[in-house]
Amino acid sequence: MAGTVTVPGSSVPSTPLLKDELDIVIPTIRNLDFLEMWRPFFQPYHLIIVQDGDPTKTIKVPEGFDYELYNRNDINRILGPKASCISFKDSACRCFGYMVSKKKYIYTIDDDCFVAKDPTGKDINALEQHIKNIMSPSTPFFFNTLYDPYREGADFVRGYPFSLREGTHTAVSHGLWLNIPDYDAPTQLVKPKERNERYVDAVMTIPKGTLFPMCGMNLCFDRDLIGPAMYFGLMGDGQPIGRYDDMWAGWCVKVICDHLSLGVKTGLPYIWHSKASNPFVNLRKEYKGIFWQEDIIPFFQNVTIPKDCDTVQKCYLYLSGEVKEKLGKIDPYFVKLADAMVTWIEAWDELNPATPAAENGKAK
Amino acid sequence: MRPPSLLSLTLDSALLHIAHIADLSHLPDHLVIDLFRRTLSAGKLTEKVLKLFLATGCEEIILAVQLLNIKQPIVPVLPTRCSESEVDIVIAALQPNLTTFFEAWRPFFSRFHIIVVKDPDMAENLQIPTGFDLKVYTKSDINGVLGASSINFSGHSCRYFGYLVSRKKYVISIDDNCLPVKDTAGSTVDVVAQHMANLKTPATPFFFNTLYDPYRKGVDFVRGYPFSLREGVECMLSCGLWMHNADYDPMTHVVKRNQRNTTYVDAVMTVPLGAMLPVSGINVAFNRDVLGPAMFPGLRLQNEGKHRWDTLEDIWNGLCAKVVCDSLGYGVKTGLPYVMRSDAEAGKALESLKDWEGVKVMDDVLPFFQSLKLSRTAVTVDDCVKGASWNCT
Numbered sequence: 001m002a003g004t005v006t007v008p009g010s011s012v013p014s015t016p017l018l019k020d021e022l023d024i025v026i027p028t029i030r031n032l033d034f035l036e037m038w039r040p041f042f043q044p045y046h047l048i049i050v051q052d053g054d055p056t057k058t059i060k061v062p063e064g065f066d067y068e069l070y071n072r073n074d075i076n077r078i079l080g081p082k083a084s085c086i087s088f089k090d091s092a093c094r095c096f097g098y099m100v101s102k103k104k105y106i107y108t109i110d111d112d113c114f115v116a117k118d119p120t121g122k123d124i125n126a127l128e129q130h131i132k133n134i135m136s137p138s139t140p141f142f143f144n145t146l147y148d149p150y151r152e153g154a155d156f157v158r159g160y161p162f163s164l165r166e167g168t169h170t171a172v173s174h175g176l177w178l179n180i181p182d183y184d185a186p187t188q189l190v191k192p193k194e195r196n197e198r199y200v201d202a203v204m205t206i207p208k209g210t211l212f213p214m215c216g217m218n219l220c221f222d223r224d225l226i227g228p229a230m231y232f233g234l235m236g237d238g239q240p241i242g243r244y245d246d247m248w249a250g251w252c253v254k255v256i257c258d259h260l261s262l263g264v265k266t267g268l269p270y271i272w273h274s275k276a277s278n279p280f281v282n283l284r285k286e287y288k289g290i291f292w293q294e295d296i297i298p299f300f301q302n303v304t305i306p307k308d309c310d311t312v313q314k315c316y317l318y319l320s321g322e323v324k325e326k327l328g329k330i331d332p333y334f335v336k337l338a339d340a341m342v343t344w345i346e347a348w349d350e351l352n353p354a355t356p357a358a359e360n361g362k363a364k
Numbered sequence: 365m366r367p368p369s370l371l372s373l374t375l376d377s378a379l380l381h382i383a384h385i386a387d388l389s390h391l392p393d394h395l396v397i398d399l400f401r402r403t404l405s406a407g408k409l410t411e412k413v414l415k416l417f418l419a420t421g422c423e424e425i426i427l428a429v430q431l432l433n434i435k436q437p438i439v440p441v442l443p444t445r446c447s448e449s450e451v452d453i454v455i456a457a458l459q460p461n462l463t464t465f466f467e468a469w470r471p472f473f474s475r476f477h478i479i480v481v482k483d484p485d486m487a488e489n490l491q492i493p494t495g496f497d498l499k500v501y502t503k504s505d506i507n508g509v510l511g512a513s514s515i516n517f518s519g520h521s522c523r524y525f526g527y528l529v530s531r532k533k534y535v536i537s538i539d540d541n542c543l544p545v546k547d548t549a550g551s552t553v554d555v556v557a558q559h560m561a562n563l564k565t566p567a568t569p570f571f572f573n574t575l576y577d578p579y580r581k582g583v584d585f586v587r588g589y590p591f592s593l594r595e596g597v598e599c600m601l602s603c604g605l606w607m608h609n610a611d612y613d614p615m616t617h618v619v620k621r622n623q624r625n626t627t628y629v630d631a632v633m634t635v636p637l638g639a640m641l642p643v644s645g646i647n648v649a650f651n652r653d654v655l656g657p658a659m660f661p662g663l664r665l666q667n668e669g670k671h672r673w674d675t676l677e678d679i680w681n682g683l684c685a686k687v688v689c690d691s692l693g694y695g696v697k698t699g700l701p702y703v704m705r706s707d708a709e710a711g712k713a714l715e716s717l718k719d720w721e722g723v724k725v726m727d728d729v730l731p732f733f734q735s736l737k738l739s740r741t742a743v744t745v746d747d748c749v750k751g752a753s754w755n756c757t
Contacts (some may be wrong), residue, residue: 004721051639119548142730143641145603145698146610146625153627159642159679160671174574176410181575184587187506196575197582199633207639213588247588266574297571297590336746 002337015128015135022105022131025097029053029109035062037114041125046108048097049105050075057316062130070096079199082350083340090236091131092245093297094216095344098223098230099351107220112275116178119199130173133203134141137167137242138263148203148265156299171226171262172253175218176200177273182215184243184290185283192279203267208258211300214250218271221253225262227352228312229253231344233337240333248337251300259305275292288331295330299323320345375399376732381405382413389420405577409434412551421441440510451556454526454537457500458519458670460507467493468543471555479526481506484583485577485668503523519668520645520663520675527652531533534563535659536649538703545607546702548628557729558701559602559649560630564595567634567695577632579698596634600655600689602684603698604647605629606705611644612674613722617713632699637690643682646672650685657745658685663729674716676725683733688748691738743757 010231020161025048026032032049036040039062047067053061055071075096076083077360086096091110107127116124136150141164149156156165206212221230229252232245257264303322309315324338367382368376375395377383379402383384400417414434417425453476455462456506463616464482466473470493476498482490484503492498506517507527523537536559544552565579570593573587578585578594585594635641650659663680689696736755 069549143635143639143698145605145644147629151627153623153625155420155610155612155623156610157642157644158616158722159644159676159682160613161727161730162723163727164730176574178741182587183584184589187584188585191584194582194584198580198630200576200629201627202629203629206572207636210636212574213586215574215587233542251586266572271367286587293588294592297593354389364724 012171017044018105018131019046021103022107022127023048023097023103024127025050025094025101025106025108026111027052027091027094027097027108028059028111028284029265032059032061032110034114035065036123036160038109040123041115041127043161043207044361045127046103048101049099052091052093052095066340068100070100078351079347082347084349085231085234085340086239087232087235087239090230090239090242090245092235094244095230095232098227099344099348104222104224105131105220106223106230108216108226109219109271110217113217113275114272116270116272116273118270119201124269124271126218126271127220128176129203129290130175133173133268134170134220134222136170136276138170138205138265139164139167139206140166140258140263143207144204147267148205151203156306168263169222169225170205170260170265171222171241171257172214173203173220173262173266174214175220175269175271176267177215177217180272180273180276182217182273182321185279185286186290188276188279188282191203192276199270200267203265206254206264206266209271211251211254211297212264212266214246214253216246216249216353217273218269226253226257226312228345228348229256229316231341234333234340240331241289241329243282244286244293251296252316252319255300255303255305255319256312259309259315260312288333290311292330296327297342299326313349316345317342368489371395375402378410379403382408382416383410385416387419388416391420393420393422393424396420396434400425400428410746411595412549415550419677425631435636448475448477450532451476451534451536451560452530452532453532453556454523454535455480455540456520456523456526456537457490457540458522458737459484459487459540460486460492461542463491463493464497465543467538469538470495470676470724471552472544472554476556477532479530481517481522483519483522492649493556501529515661516664517661519662519670520672521677524643524659524661527659528657530652533653534560534649537645537647539646539705541706542606542646543702543706553701553703555604555647555701555703559604562602562697563599563649563651565599567599567697568593568596568688569634569637569695573633573634576699577634580632581741596692597695598651598654599634599697600642600651600694601682601685601696602649603641603643603696604649604701604703605699606644606646606700609705609707611646611659611672611705614671614713614716615671615723618717621713628702629699632697633694635686635698640683640686640730641698642679643685643696644672645678645681646705647701648678655685655688655745658688658749660684660749665721667716667721669716671712671716673713673722674720676722676729680725680729683729684752687733687736687738688745688753691742691748692745706755 024045027050029052049069050069055073087093146154233248235245236240305315309318320338320341328333412423478499482502575583608624661677738748738751
């Protein structure tokens with residue numbers, strides 16, 4: 001059957017490929033050799049490559065991939081003065097790719113992430129699992145002890161209210177990593193040899209009201225439902241902080257998803273993370289973030305988005321106001337960030353004019 | 365005296381790490397034998413380590429195992445993290461013949477005091493094998509201790525009487541139709557050791573760790589996890605899971621009568637603050653010293669029967685416990701350990717459906733617990749439970 005991935009000899013319904021509905025966004029400064037390993041899984045899809053760093057350098061894309069590539073000059077040209085909200089010299093620039101995409105779903109992956117193997121030794125088709133996650137409902141209102149009840153072989157357990165078994169739309173599918181785990185700099189320094197070797201065969205919904213550290217290495221989301229909230233902040237060159245781009249997006253996304261009754265899943269699929277970044281460099285980037293997050297987390301835990309914010313953009317603009325007022329006291333960086341959040345929404349709306357029938361993330 | 369040889373030092377080092385070595389087949393036989401001898405002397409032979417040596421195919425070792433009469437499963441030689449003086453095992457007996465049950469659990473239960481509470485509705489005498497430090501409580505004990513009480517201890521609720529009479533800090537409770545299960549590596553799961561590990565390491569309810577329990581070996585808090593929240597809080601309740609016959613409601617049992625749980629999820633995680641969950645009484649452990657007062661059978665369905673799917677007492681109990689833990693800053697974990705739960709007759713599920721009120725009950729119960737706010741002055745579990753009951757009426 002065209003357009004689907006079939007499991008030979010199995011009665012499991014096949015997962016649709018969604019090749020015309022999903023873009024793969026990859027930030028890179030070096031090269032895209034890693035795509036060779038992903039070729040069997042990624043080749044059907046359109047790639048959006050966001051080239052960070054020196055725009056005069058040519059990034060070689062392996063043959064046979066359908067892609068568009070944007071470097072800093074392109075970003076400046078397309079966004080004009082609004083380009084100031086896109087980070088420079090940091091993989092946070094990938095969110096530009098989210099903005100220019102015209103598809104419903106985005107999958108983003110780092111260029112040091114490879115195909116992992118499951119415990120039987122079989123290659124893991126990460127994209128297929130993300131699609132399964134995002135196309136099945138989430139269950140944020142009550143924790144199911146057997147994890148994702150929509151997975152093959154699982155279900156809701158005894159005691160799960162029937163009125164909650166329809167679930168909510170899934171906005172985000174957060175995958176994990178084998179080998180080099182996503183640790184912060186202090187943990188990397190203390191445990192440089194630790195490798196994540198445990199394959200946890202589960203997907204689960206993160207409960208409503210619970211924040212989590214969202215990693216951008218292996219992430220899939222529904223652009224229609226939550227896209228405007230996936231701003232990866234101001235990081236890198238000229239900024240006091242780095243390696244908090246995905247974290248920031250994750251906190252904003254979760255608060256807005258909770259408000260709009262959308263679901264966030266985490267767990268499978270795993271990818272193989274091959275490169276450990278330099279912990280001393282990381283420490284310098286994360287340093288301020290480690291202290292600031294002590295205030296940032298309570299901020300997100302306590303923020304209440306007003307009922308009349310019924311689109312992602314409205315929620316996000318409300319958040320930016322709160323960031324400026326409440327976090328601006330900690331450091332002027334947050335005032336800049338709040339302004340950038342507004343610029344981002346303006347740029348998003350400009351590049352993605354809403355048709356009356358398709359307002360982003362409208363609550364059910 | 366000669367200093368130890370480099371080879372000897374290497375073997376000593378291997379012995380230190382024997383629990384983490386995956387394969388010895390590349391070693392010459394005489395070294396494997398020497399290492400085996402040292403392992404026996406050091407008392408480090410566990411089921412996993414024995415498998416490691418046997419996998420080398422070394423004939424001398426196979427012979428030694430036979431001569432020494434080493435059998436699997438073996439009672440772990442390494443001391444587990446808990447002491448007998450801390451733990452009671454409470455078993456509700458809803459069937460008379462518990463021989464298979466206790467023989468299967470013997471390697472893991474034999475160290476501990478066991479409280480068996482016989483379903484007051486059951487007429488037959490219990491058959492329990494010898495060799496356990498075990499006390500049976502029956503209907504007359506329940507009436508003797510409590511006299512006339514509004515609590516109905518029949519059926520699965522009889523286990524709560526065991527919690528009442530226990531004097532230990534920790535209680536582990538497993539349904540009498542569950543047996544030990546093997547993990548993905550083929551080793552038998554020590555349910556006691558895993559529940560105790562869950563209860564004795566901190567829980568992390570304030571922020572979700574995407575690599576699950578950060579206190580497990582080989583894992584940690586991930587990037588973005590606030591440092592001030594990494595100390596965690598004390599874990600009061602450990603909810604285990606079930607392979608094969610999962611804990612479904614009767615409707616799901618009927619609709620998916622052939623579905624069996626075959627996915628072993630190798631994770632423990634803390635259920636976040638404010639998130640409610642359905643706690644199953646089939647495989648559960650808790651800190652009785654602190655949480656004991658919250659572990660009682662509150663909700664009894666009108667036609668409560670002897671099958672788990674006829675009950676919601678544990679679900680109610682779990683919601684109470686979670687609200688109390690959230691209010692007092694304690695943690696609840698879920699995930700490992702697994703037990704193997706045997707089939708109940710699926711046909712009986714269809715019978716239960718006729719009079720089953722379960723469809724609507726949780727729709728009323730859950731919103732109550734989700735909106736329950738306990739007073740700030742309730743600082744003990746006792747106070748919290750009383751506060752919750754006031755809200756109930």
